[in-house]
Amino acid sequence: MRGNPRVRHLWTLTKRTRPVLPRAVVFVQRGAYIEEVPNLSVEVLPGHKRGLALSNPVMTASGTFGNGLEYAKIFDIQRLGAIVSKAITLRPRQGNAQPRIVETAGGMLNSIGLQNIGIEAILRDVAPVWSTWRVPVIANIAGESIPNYAELARRLDGAAGVSGIEINVSCPNVENGLEFGSDPRAASDLTYAVRRETDLPLLVKLGPNVTDIVAIAAAVADAGADALTLINTFPAMRINIDARRPELGWGSGGLSGPALKPIALRMVYQVARSLSIPIVGCGGIVSAEDAIEFLMAGATAVQVGTATFRNPRAPLDLIESLEDVMRRQEIEDVKEIVGAALPARRESATADAGRVAVDHPPPRL
Numbered sequence: 037m038r039g040n041p042r043v044r045h046l047w048t049l050t051k052r053t054r055p056v057l058p059r060a061v062v063f064v065q066r067g068a069y070i071e072e073v074p075n076l077s078v079e080v081l082p083g084h085k086r087g088l089a090l091s092n093p094v095m096t097a098s099g100t101f102g103n104g105l106e107y108a109k110i111f112d113i114q115r116l117g118a119i120v121s122k123a124i125t126l127r128p129r130q131g132n133a134q135p136r137i138v139e140t141a142g143g144m145l146n147s148i149g150l151q152n153i154g155i156e157a158i159l160r161d162v163a164p165v166w167s168t169w170r171v172p173v174i175a176n177i178a179g180e181s182i183p184n185y186a187e188l189a190r191r192l193d194g195a196a197g198v199s200g201i202e203i204n205v206s207c208p209n210v211e212n213g214l215e216f217g218s219d220p221r222a223a224s225d226l227t228y229a230v231r232r233e234t235d236l237p238l239l240v241k242l243g244p245n246v247t248d249i250v251a252i253a254a255a256v257a258d259a260g261a262d263a264l265t266l267i268n269t270f271p272a273m274r275i276n277i278d279a280r281r282p283e284l285g286w287g288s289g290g291l292s293g294p295a296l297k298p299i300a301l302r303m304v305y306q307v308a309r310s311l312s313i314p315i316v317g318c319g320g321i322v323s324a325e326d327a328i329e330f331l332m333a334g335a336t337a338v339q340v341g342t343a344t345f346r347n348p349r350a351p352l353d354l355i356e357s358l359e360d361v362m363r364r365q366e367i368e369d370v371k372e373i374v375g376a377a378l379p380a381r382r383e384s385a386t387a388d389a390g391r392v393a394v395d396h397p398p399p400r401l
């Protein structure tokens with residue numbers, strides 16, 4: 037028996053009675069109380085010298101949870117696996133014209149435009165609060181050029197309260213107007229430049245609007261990413277038929293929510309079956325069953341975004357119901373199901389076919 041020592045006797049004891057068990061069951065056995073607790077803890081980066089150890093695999097997704105401060109007043113955010121900050125840019129940004137959010141079937145569109153308070157205010161006012169939290173905070177960064185991103189990483193490196201960096205590559209490069217994440221070479225150059233500035237856990241968050249996600253994933257893995265976050269929103273739009281204009285002030289926006297889930301799931305599966313880099317799954321996750329699908333597709337952890345707009349406690353509720361589902365499915369340790377739906381052998385041929393030649397010197401780590 038692996039798993040949490042507290043449950044050792046209990047799994048034997050409950051085999052017959054489990055179908056009628058309530059959520060938190062306490063048994064008296066030889067006068068001692070034993071609680072049934074499936075093990076939810078995960079290490080996202082087993083090979084990394086700092087690692088990213090989480091008490092459970094559920095993070096909040098960037099841009100959907102502020103910087104965590106407001107939510108800390110509503111519920112116990114320390115119970116989350118990790119918090120990912122709103123995108124941080126070098127200077128404060130006002131974001132795009134309103135309206136910036138509109139509902140759509142199975143989700144929503146947003147064109148917030150990276151509104152945020154900028155790195156200076158983050159380091160001065162927010163990171164000191166993060167440093168008092170038990171829950172790890174990952175700083176999501178966005179820029180207009182590679183030196184922009186590199187500077188952000190340099191300033192975040194060593195900042196108390198920052199446990200990792202997530203690069204949002206779905207931003208246009210001012211040099212050519214193309215998103216960094218749309219091309220393996222650009223994504224690789226960006227990852228490499230950030231990697232040189234920090235030995236913090238480095239997650240690269242890819243967007244789904246690409247022809248070959250495995251090629252981009254392989255390029256950033258080779259350039260020094262420790263993990264991938266899959267995926268960001270999908271470009272989309274709605275038209276207001278009375279005004280005969282796009283609903284969003286910016287014209288188009290990013291689709292998120294349940295409508296995105298099957299696309300995200302497929303991308304996680306595709307990458308996990310080809311590469312060995314750890315993956316954090318994201319896109320339309322609402323329920324524990326959604327999260328389990330992503331874990332079975334090969335993700336080590338997941339992020340919950342749009343679900344929080346309907347229910348601010350959504351990530352916490354998900355953690356609680358994940359425990360329930362694991363009990364029902366007789367899963368003692370969440371790590372048991374990571375990659376459970378993948379074929380036995382990695383498809384290295386697919387990965388090699390999608391790979392770009394990277395001629396950077398090896399990364400610093």
Ligand SMILES: Cc1cc2nc3c(=O)[nH]c(=O)nc-3n(C[C@H](O)[C@H](O)[C@H](O)COP(=O)(O)O)c2cc1C
Pocket residue numbers: 097098099100122123146148150176204241267268269291292293294296318319320321339340341342343
């Ligand atoms: C309002 C809003 C703002 C977002 N802002 C960011 C951001 O600043 N940086 C980023 O990397 N992703 C951002 N995202 C994308 C989410 O982190 C997530 O990748 C996406 O919404 C898919 O997950 P979901 O369907 O669970 O929301 C944002 C999404 C929404 C809905």
